[in-house]
Amino acid sequence: MSTATFPTQTDAAAESERSLRMYRRMVMIRRFEEHVNDLYTRALMPGLAHLYIGEEAVAVGVCEALRPDDYITSTHRGHGHCVAKGAALDRMFAELLGKEAGYCKGKGGSMHIADPATGNLGANAIVAGSAGIATGAALAAKRLGNGRVCVCFFGEGALGQGVLYEVMNMAALWKLPVVYLCENNLYNEYTHYSDTTAGDILTRATGFGLRAESVDGQDVRAVYAMAQQLVDRAREGAGPSFLMANTYRFLGHHVGDVSRDYYRSKQEEQNWKGERDPIQVLREWVVSQGFPAANLDEIQEEVRSEMEKAVAFAIAAPYPPVNQVDQDVYA
Amino acid sequence: MSTATFPTQTDAAAESERSLRMYRRMVMIRRFEEHVNDLYTRALMPGLAHLYIGEEAVAVGVCEALRPDDYITSTHRGHGHCVAKGAALDRMFAELLGKEAGYCKGKGGSMHIADPATGNLGANAIVAGSAGIATGAALAAKRLGNGRVCVCFFGEGALGQGVLYEVMNMAALWKLPVVYLCENNLYNEYTHYSDTTAGDILTRATGFGLRAESVDGQDVRAVYAMAQQLVDRAREGAGPSFLMANTYRFLGHHVGDVSRDYYRSKQEEQNWKGERDPIQVLREWVVSQGFPAANLDEIQEEVRSEMEKAVAFAIAAPYPPVNQVDQDVYA
Amino acid sequence: MPETLTATREITMGEAVREALAEEMRRDPRVFVLGEDVAEAGTAFKVLNGLVNEFGPERVLDTPISEAGFTGIAVGAAMTGMRPVVDIMFGDFIGLTMDQMVNQAAKVHYMSGGKWKVPMVMRTTLGATRRSAAQHSQSLHAWFCHIPGLKVVLPSTPYDAKGLMKSAIRDENPVVFFEDKMMFRLKGPVPADEYTIPLGVADIKREGDDVTIVATSSMVQVALGAAAMLEEYGISAEVIDPRTLWPLDEKTLIESAKKTSRVIVVDEGYGRYGATAELASVIAEGAFFDLEAPVKRIGAMHVPIPFSPPLEDATVPTEKAVFEAARVLLGKN
């Protein structure tokens, strides 16, 4: 997990340390999602699973710019955000399997992981559903003067929801420390975003008084650099911003979405996977900096075994007793 | 009421004819609202009344650019729109008094006047509540190929409502013949719009892919000219637009809002009333064109007596019988 | 179901809905569908698969993720000559549309003194046990039932779904049509010939003498299952499906209650302040002096719907719960 103590990018040692940390996080997310796919396919995981594979650089680059006590809100495609913000893998898997040891005691599942300890206000299964929550957390941070920033992750599909503009307007009026992080992976489910999004996305944000930027969402270093600017700015009281990270989900909208030809070509998928894999992009950069590839492989290995332990923990964990069903309705 | 057969502005005779027609309409609205104020103060009118005095040029200039079968949607401050679109005064007053002879048989009242005969889809007491309806009417017009255009009137307060952006996005995607007409009278009830509106209004509309313009809302000729452009454009299939008319309500948010010092100065009101009265502005122009002021006075006189008849009709009209209360719930 | 049917096939509930839409779209060019991923994707539940091929993308219109916006657009289009069918993927999302449905769609006709009409249908879903958690599992139809100006339909079989959908589309009013997500693959007999089912007529799904089970949507199958179990115990249960909660066929419910003198009402909405309360009240009002016991209400547990399978299962009314309630009611437990 990042802490606010790292020096600036000019420090080469810190930069390579950061790169390795981000590499590890991205690999963690990738492996996590592969296990989810596997658990799902083996009918061990109930419900639906929306995988983040291909988009890892966004969550990791952004969360690298955050303090542990900063807030995030997440989406139906939220595993990556949770991992990037520092969630424990075993408790995440347990939640996905509906086990009592999960982050939400099994009550939330894949789409609702929340964790006060890592500032995770919760994934949300309503598209744009957390825009208000994120903005409110920023308002509270400002009022309480605790210096926290909130990042509101959402897919470009959320640009269809009016509530997003309502809260961006208020965030701008009140100069709230919030970054609206639009993960543009080109598709709202099975529909290309150009069929659902008129005009120009960044101009929209500018029109509501936000600083608006876009970034290559497959380049974790670029994401980090831009996110850090916007987070710093928010923390300093300069107000909200909007960052569009251009990315791509390598797999289906959810695990069951396997025949995708009717909405996008295999060629398109191949291009992204082959040329724009965020893990590969970072790996190439790291190696180009003279860092031995073996260390990266070691990271991969470490993550692999960590992950297997976490999965085993979750599989072995018990379901919540049925009498817990009416607990936690009221505080 | 306008018809589409008038020649362009270059035709001087037509232009002066149009100016007189617009003058008459503005005076009608002014007189109408004065009577409303009077009826309300005399406790003859139930409920609340939101007067349009000061903003007459907007409704009149815009509706001058519309065909009789074009649609409008209106707001809580809707009397002006209804009159401008050609509603009968007696039935309007009757509705305001809750009488059976009213446009809605007394069921709607001041905030819900609707009239298929003049293409009035209805006033709406939910801020931005008719944005969806207006856009849907434009969709139907396009599908049915009837060449109609819809103008969606709303106050700048409606810019706070997300649904407006949702439907503007769809209107732009589908190139619908709709004009979003923002009447910026500077206040959302008792709050200045700059306290509720971040960024830049026209940039917002541009960001959603709409052609965006603003116009002096006190100059009915300017409003008409700009509206005609945008309406023609919509009718030709070039898609939606957004027009902000800068205007001012001369009186309170509603009839009971008499002590306004806490949110705006008397000086501000005086400036607008003294220098930017839309009726006076047009009168000066008409006179400057060599048209005798006596004719304008005659119009005033005609409107006055027409209005008195309409009010008398409404006062004399009976309430609906109570057994009508559960009629019209279902079609 | 009518007595004489030629060429009755077994089709699924999803197919029945699709057929209804396709037939009405052929019959009436003003009918069109709009919603998220309705076209090529045929909705998240694939219920509309293929419609876009026949009718094209203008009549099977993909929208942005803007439930309030496109519901509002449907209201306006309905007022001005079209007959839109709005698709709201999950019933949980109706919260986003309440202003459009309740302050606009439901009131336009009345507020305009009967001048404007809003002939539209909102199709949406209800039902839990898909492990979809609290925001994708609710059965919120009670909200709409509360609102004058709306009609509310909850089909429980393919036959009903098709006939009721056709009536909903032809209705001159806003109609909300709730489909149980878990029943899309349920098969049942559906005539190949054209038919409609009027809104406001309950259906006796099973005749019986000892106890009346009034059940809606997903709960009809549950009630029938319970009735079968009860039969083994020598208890004869009548199962009644109101089919439309508004208009409500009070007469059929009350007559059955008078006959059996014991009534259970089962609905998958939350049990408190839900549809069961109205149904129970209507029955109590109409058959009070014939009832041997208070109407027994069974709804979803009053908790947000949990993800974990054993917890989720505990929140939904089951055959066993209905079976046991009936035995208690009859003093045979």
Next chain:
Amino acid sequence: MPETLTATREITMGEAVREALAEEMRRDPRVFVLGEDVAEAGTAFKVLNGLVNEFGPERVLDTPISEAGFTGIAVGAAMTGMRPVVDIMFGDFIGLTMDQMVNQAAKVHYMSGGKWKVPMVMRTTLGATRRSAAQHSQSLHAWFCHIPGLKVVLPSTPYDAKGLMKSAIRDENPVVFFEDKMMFRLKGPVPADEYTIPLGVADIKREGDDVTIVATSSMVQVALGAAAMLEEYGISAEVIDPRTLWPLDEKTLIESAKKTSRVIVVDEGYGRYGATAELASVIAEGAFFDLEAPVKRIGAMHVPIPFSPPLEDATVPTEKAVFEAARVLLGKN
């Protein structure tokens, strides 16, 4: 009301609400109000007049006209250390907030396995007869009552309003607080000393033996008026105000029903699928064998609320209607 009160003044319901807010804002710096025109204007109903002078514009925060957005902001602020009181000017506008209230506020605690809490209050209004027509007159509290995770308060006197508002603000859950627009000027005794009223405790507004009238909010005064009329006919009516519809004090309702054996439930929401159905069902379930007749429900007529005064008046339950219902129930008509 407690027995021993020092320094009880007569204040209006609006003043009582304002006092509650002011006291809680003094007590707890995390409490703040947000909504449209709440600051200088003190809300459309002037209930918050002066608050901004004491607490400043950050704690009495004017918002844009964005009900969904600022309700969502309140949810997030509540989760992260603040205690927001959201002001929704007219209860008719809650349709815009349903997703935020129901899918977010109500479920955050449960979905997070009890980790996050949402201590917020939504203040809004109900009640007709202001000639405000169909979009500004509704009493839609039944929607929220249906949703697990929310609490719903409907005060009927200045005393209750103050004590319940203070409890609502201190509650760790989302609470929706409905105030009757027509009662803001109603005066009543309110102690100067600090007090709170727990949520979930009904209040017997008037004791009686022959018939129980359960009434909410605006209808409590109507019920008391009817009770006075009944008294002249020698009928002794008990008037019970549940005060909170969730949690619901079932016991008090049922005990009174058992005592009088005849019950009327009056609520200003639409009469179908509304609060009266649940209250009647709870009473029927708990006191069935003591009831002489079915619980009589009286709600608003099932029509959009009309503007025209004679029509609007016909839609709202009146003293006379309650009086007559009671006489019918007692066979004394």
